[in-house]
Amino acid sequence: AGTAVFNEEHQYWSVFGHEGVKNIHTDFEHFSSQIQPPSDDSPIDSSILRTDPPRHKLMRATVARAFTSRVIEQMESSIERLAGELLDQAGSAGRLDIVSGIANPLPVTVIAEMMGIPQGDRELFKKWSDDLVGNDPARQMQCQEEMALYFKDILKSRRAQPGNDLITALIEANVGGGTLSEIELIGFCILLLVAGNETTSNLISSSILCLESAPEAWEQLLKDNSLIPSAIEETLRYCSPVQILERRVKADMQWAGNPFKEGQLVLTYIGSANHDERVFDEPERFNIHRRPNPHLAFGHGIHFCLGAVLARLEARIALKALLNRLPRLRRTDNQPLERLDSSMMFGLKRFIIE
Numbered sequence: 306a307g308t309a310v311f312n313e314e315h316q317y318w319s320v321f322g323h324e325g326v327k328n329i330h331t332d333f334e335h336f337s338s339q340i341q342p343p344s345d346d347s348p349i350d351s352s353i354l355r356t357d358p359p360r361h362k363l364m365r366a367t368v369a370r371a372f373t374s375r376v377i378e379q380m381e382s383s384i385e386r387l388a389g390e391l392l393d394q395a396g397s398a399g400r401l402d403i404v405s406g407i408a409n410p411l412p413v414t415v416i417a418e419m420m421g422i423p424q425g426d427r428e429l430f431k432k433w434s435d436d437l438v439g440n441d442p443a444r445q446m447q448c449q450e451e452m453a454l455y456f457k458d459i460l461k462s463r464r465a466q467p468g469n470d471l472i473t474a475l476i477e478a479n480v481g482g483g484t485l486s487e488i489e490l491i492g493f494c495i496l497l498l499v500a501g502n503e504t505t506s507n508l509i510s511s512s513i514l515c516l517e518s519a520p521e522a523w524e525q526l527l528k529d530n531s532l533i534p535s536a537i538e539e540t541l542r543y544c545s546p547v548q549i550l551e552r553r554v555k556a557d558m559q560w561a562g563n564p565f566k567e568g569q570l571v572l573t574y575i576g577s578a579n580h581d582e583r584v585f586d587e588p589e590r591f592n593i594h595r596r597p598n599p600h601l602a603f604g605h606g607i608h609f610c611l612g613a614v615l616a617r618l619e620a621r622i623a624l625k626a627l628l629n630r631l632p633r634l635r636r637t638d639n640q641p642l643e644r645l646d647s648s649m650m651f652g653l654k655r656f657i658i659e
């Protein structure tokens with residue numbers, strides 16, 4: 306079903322290729338999302354992302370309604386307005402950093418509004434996202450602590466004064482006759498605020514990265530905006546914001562002829578799956594006409610990204626705004642492009658255009 310390689314030094318499996326990665330994500334009976342045992346110090350480990358069935362299904366139902374196409378599409382005009390305002394503010398200098406000008410602030414502003422938390426804390430959220438997906442475990446733990454304190458306060462005030470927002474919906478959700486625990490609530494908030502933003506920001510800036518080096522595709526998009534959705538799908542495939550996911554083997558088994566042992570960690574390489582020549586013709590070509598495009602950038606199976614509709618909408622709106630406002634944009638920075646310090650994610654630190 307796929308290719309797996311064992312890392313002797315660190316004792317984990319790496320799974321490559323489309324079929325193998327998809328298989329691991331489909332097979333939640335054998336591969337658990339619970340990477341660490343849940344502990345009070347790490348809300349993410351108690352979040353939906355790290356929970357297996359049957360509780361996973363109950364947790365997912367709490368806010369799934371808020372992320373359906375019907376609900377998200379109603380937000381289109383307000384997100385368009387926001388994209389316009391951000392470019393107005395950023396564009397006056399003549400030079401624009403796509404990352405800090407639109408790619409970062411757009412998703413964080415939208416989700417902060419959905420959650421009912423102060424947009425003024427945007428810089429703080431950004432710092433937390435960078436730390437959380439970065440490669441420094443000490444910083445990851447520290448920022449989880451800071452976020453936990455922040456959300457404890459918000460949860461307290463929202464319990465006293467419910468609003469019409471996601472945090473209130475999470476607090477009030479009926480989960481199998483009970484409610485979400487405090488740590489599950491905090492984990493959910495962190496996931497919504499941080500994990501979804503960082504990835505969407507990276508998708509937006511990567512779309513410009515890909516298109517800036519494909520002038521023909523840029524011209525086609527200028528003439529025909531209806532190609533924008535497939536350009537975003539191709540960016541998701543070509544520069545997948547999430548590069549690696551994790552699972553744990555639940556019990557000894559043979560997987561594609563390999564002896565997987567109970568408790569071993571399995572890393573699935575989304576980037577490899579999305580560049581698999583057995584599934585994608587000329588995988589190294591950025592092709593905005595690619596159809597079908599069965600990339601795995603949002604994962605697969607029961608944990609398939611809850612925010613996919615929102616992320617796609619935000620990326621389409623941002624790309625459209627940039628195409629219309631800056632049809633002749635060019636990268637002007639002579640410095641080498643710098644990748645975010647993360648092996649799990651792909652994104653740029655900055656991308657300066659004129």
Ligand code: HEM
Nearest residue numbers: 353354501504505508546547602603604608610611612616
């Ligand atoms: C799950 C990617 C945006 C919320 C996932 C997973 C992936 C992913 C690969 C599956 C994880 C796994 O199977 O272990 C992305 C990418 C995004 C994006 C590439 C942007 C381009 C968002 C946004 C939100 C969001 C905007 C919400 C505001 C979630 C949640 C889960 C999830 C809550 C957990 C779902 C579950 O466990 O059932 N995402 N995501 N994501 N994503 Fe996203």
